[in-house]
Amino acid sequence: MSTQRTRVGKYELGRTVGEGNFSKVKFARNVESGESVAIKIMDKDTLLKHKMVKQIKREISTMKLIKHPNVVLLHEVMASKKRIYIVLEFVMEGELFDKIVHQGRLREDEARKYFQQLINAVDYCHSRGVSHRDLKPENLLLDSYGNLKVSDFGLSALPQQVREDGLLHTTCGTPNYVAPEIINDKGYDGATADLWSCGVILFVLMAGYLPFDEPNVMALYKKICKADFRYPLWFSSSAKKLISRILDPNPKMRITVSEILKNEWFKKGYKPPKFQEDEDVGLDDIDVVFGDSEEHLVTEIKETKPVIMNAFELISMSQSLNLGNLFEQHMGLVKRETRFTSKHPAKEIISKIEEASGPLGFKVKKQNNKLKLQGVNTGRKGSLSIATELFEVVPSLCMVEVRKAGGDTLEFHEFYKKLSSALKDIVWKSKVNIREIT
Structure with missing residues (x-):
């Protein structure tokens, strides 16, 4: 018994490891180096039909700008006549969400470690002018060493999306994690809104449940806008003080990243990230993969292999x-x-x-x-x-x-x-x- 395998460029595609409305993610292997990767595959016609090209270009541009140990690495982007292939770092352990679902709340020290890595990644993104806008445990992956990796920049915002008032105006994100100023629809600072989501994530890591959770969306938004939530008994007073500063419904009074980095609870056991930045990041190849020129296209090769x-x-x-x-x-x-x-x-x-x-x-x-x-x-x-x-x-x-x-x-x-x-x-x-x- 045998089955067909697909090879794209130097990558042999394996099983599907994830699916979205407009994409599939497949496990793959670099046949030259033996390295395991994840490849996000999208159909060009589908992207055009649903007017998704601009969003996908923005996602790719964002990931090329962000080279950080706590962000999923983009290896390269390829295209065939019919498909776009985004080659990403394969993160072995899956989502932080799954760890919480299986294990329940985390110990305070463990939650702090993940929160420190999250702030490291978010701070770096903001330094490059990138707001994630959909931070939640489902978009935080864990590698085989237990390090956190931020993923899914599909809703991210780049500096050119900021309007003349210096604010973003697109309402987006996941309701339970979204900041009050996004709900109020009067414009918001993407970096400040990201910090609110980080505060919700920290609460979830330590509590095992959401601070704001109502079946009715309007009731949920009312609680978010008032920061109406209660702490579990096991939260330390220093953790509660920090979360209260992050989950301040007034964005102008909300704690900043630089203040978080100086916070005593946050600094316990803190290890700053060590990495080397790429000074020159080219974005020209993004337009190439969406273009009509066949010069840079890869070919899909079907190979028959055993099903075992x-x-x-x-x-x-x-x-x-x-x-x-x-x-x-x-x-x-x-x-x-x-x-x-x-x-x-x-x-x-x-x-x-x-x-x-x-x-x-x-x-x-x-x-x-x-x-x-x-x-x-x-x-x-x-x-x-x-x-x-x-x-x-x-x-x-x-x-x-x-x-x-x-x-x-x-x-x-x-x-x-x-x-x-x-x-x-x-x-x-x-x-x-x-x-x-x-």
């Missing part, structure tokens, strides 16, 4: 390159993607998933060893969409990956619990132990 999972894909699924974790820790950690193993034949596994999905309210679309499950009902973030893919690790052992393609993550958690219960006869090894942000 190869070593570099196994490594991409493992934690800190420890393959034992592939079949142990990850079995109990339900994130935006999770997986289980089975000794049953591939056809039987796919059939069982198909049978179990219908009663759970999903329509099933099947293609080879892949299933796309589309929720019939509308959830908190639209209908839940799930992609499943089956890999043959060895002839007698299959791995099934279940990944959220759209919708709400916590609803995906609930779905997976029900699915794993329905599939208990075919799952070889699985433990479900979910702690949710409430």
Whole structure:
């Protein structure tokens, strides 16, 4: 049994590790160096149809400007006749959000370490004139050394977007993390608004839940505009003082980054980042990949290879390159993607998933060893969409990956619990132990 592999330039594409409305992110390997990367793939026609070209150019420009150890690194940008490929650093451990969901609140020292790295990254972004505008735990990744990496600059703002009044005016961001001045729609300073989001993130890291969380958006915004929240009993007084200074609804009174860096709670165990800046950052190649010239285009080459999972894909699924974790820790950690193993034949596994999905309210679309499950009902973030893919690790052992393609993550958690219960006869090894942000 074999399958087609795609090679783009010097990269061999592997499994899909994430999906968005206008893109897919695939694990890939640089065949020249052996380095693992993540490649964000977008269809040119789709970007043109939805008038997304300007936004994608801005995202790429932003990431080229930001070369910092706590920001996901952009390696290069390529294009074929039909697609754009953004080659990014592959961050092994996934999202900080998943760590909170699985573990609950973090110890104060651990939360402080992540917050320090977040402030380092945000301070550097602001020094280059970049406002992120969508800071939240879902956009903070962790590498194999436990270092934080800021990602997803799709809503970022560059200096040229500032109006004559010196402010930004585009309303954007995630409601629970958005600053009051953005809600008030009278213009805002992007850097000051980013700091508010950092304060919400710090609260979430230490509490395990959001400071502002209401099912009704208007009620949520009222609480945000008044900074109406309460601290858990376990917060230290120095942490509460700092968070209160950050979550000040008056942006002119809000603490600045330079003041945060001098704060006694923040400075405990602080390690300034060490890195070398690139002085000259060229942006000319961005227009080239969106142009019509074929001179700089890469070619997609299809290669037929065995369907049995190869070593570099196994490594991409493992934690800190420890393959034992592939079949142990990850079995109990339900994130935006999770997986289980089975000794049953591939056809039987796919059939069982198909049978179990219908009663759970999903329509099933099947293609080879892949299933796309589309929720019939509308959830908190639209209908839940799930992609499943089956890999043959060895002839007698299959791995099934279940990944959220759209919708709400916590609803995906609930779905997976029900699915794993329905599939208990075919799952070889699985433990479900979910702690949710409430």
